Amino acid sequence: MITLISIALLSLSLADSWPSPVYVSDEPHLTVVASQPKVITFRGGNATLPCRLDRDIEDAFGGSTMRIKWTKLSPDFSKEIDVLVSMGFHKKMYNGYNGRVHLQESDENDASLVFTEVRLEDVGKYKCEVIDGMDDATDVVSLELTGVVFPYSPRLGRYNLNYHDAEAACLEQDSVVANFDQLYEAWKGGFDWCNAGWLNDGSVQYPITTPRGPCGGNNTVPGLRNYGLRDKTKSRYDVFCFTSNFKGRFYYLNNGFNMTKFTYDEAAQACENDGSQIAKVGQMFAAWKLLGFDRCDAGWLADGSVRYPISNPRRRCSPTEAAVRFIGFPDKKHKLFGVYCFQAFD
Incomplete structure (x- = not known):
């Protein structure tokens, strides 16, 4: 007969043979x-x-x-x-x-x-x-x-870029598609633009500092107007590009007192003859915003547009604000404008 004492001793013996319990902490190491x-x-x-x-x-x-x-x-x-x-x-x-x-x-x-x-x-x-x-x-x-956000639309005009075209357009202008934070910071700095454009997350937005009828309504508050995410292939808008400092020299080609006017092809060749390339839109915006470049002469850029950068507003140039002024996409055969060039540094 197994006594109660025998059972107790057996239990103690088995307990001694069991491994000690391991306690796992939930605290991360x-x-x-x-x-x-x-x-x-x-x-x-x-x-x-x-x-x-x-x-x-x-x-x-x-x-x-x-x-x-x-x-x-x-x-x-x-x-x-x-x-x-x-x-x-x-x-x-x-x-x-x-x-x-x-x-x-x-x-x-x-x-x-x-x-x-x-x-x-x-x-x-x-x-x-x-x-x-x-x-x-x-x-x-x-x-x-650090850098600058700028709106961009192609020669075809307003709202002609799907997202993939917008990416390519910014890259061609020495920039990338802007993100929300960059557009928001630009808006806080006074950027106001009434055309909707792509951002890099696939959303379409635009910044308004002065509410008005065609731009969301007179009774709305300032801010970023958001169209939400759009179909990257089918939807067509403008784009907001972002660029930053460059290693190089941006300049208006000035042949002494001879203020030569060029066709587009002549302008591109003139820059090349000067050891440079015809400048891109992003390079003009970077020179204007980050270097304070100021020139009241309209000149050709690589995309076929004509623009000029004004850092110091004045009559006949940009009377109300510092801005890159946009003339348009004139006929490339018109011999009416100077040219902005860019020389890259290694």
Whole structure:
């Protein structure tokens, strides 16, 4: 007969043979911290997107098992574009980032991403993700450029660009399709434009500082008028482009006292003869906004338009505001205008 004492002793013996319980904490052992949510630089400059690890060293796996990944978020946040992946000594850069990005690695907890020769298309939000064993942590940093937003429509006239045409149009003018933040900052600076244009997230908007009938109504408030997301293939609007500093010289071709007027072809050839290229619309806007370029002479640009930049408003030039004045797309055979040239620096 098994006594109660025997049962007790058997229970104690079995208990001694069981493994000790393991308690798992819900607290993360790893976090990443971006010391600033936004980094601002200029085209051609350098930038460091901060990302530091904050981890429990006793529980962290560390070493070659830790994986650092930087991705760029698409404007509508629907996908991620690989920028850099690092695991121990193994590192890989992707797409147009190869040779232009690297990890700062000032210490074992530094996962910051360093950019060199920043491009217009680099603007956007970047995600820093660190995986260490079972721990995974992320943070997001925005990279922005100083620059200028400008409206653009082609020779065909108002509302002739689908989204893909708009992208190409901006690129041809030394710019990219502007994002919402860039248009919003331009609006805060007084930008007022009544034609709707594409932004890089596929939405169509326009900035109004002075409400009026044709632009949303007299009784509306100032702000960005938003048409929402539109069909990128079928819908047609203008576009808001964004450009930044350039490495080069923008100038009006002036042959001494001989104020030569050109046809379009003659203008392009005159710039080439001067060791330059006929300037693009984005280059004129950048020179005007960022360098204070001021010239009261209408001149040809690469897209066949005629414009002139005024930083100091005055009678007969631009009496009420600083602006890039638009003459239009005249017949290219008319010998009525000068020319603006651009000489790129290496």
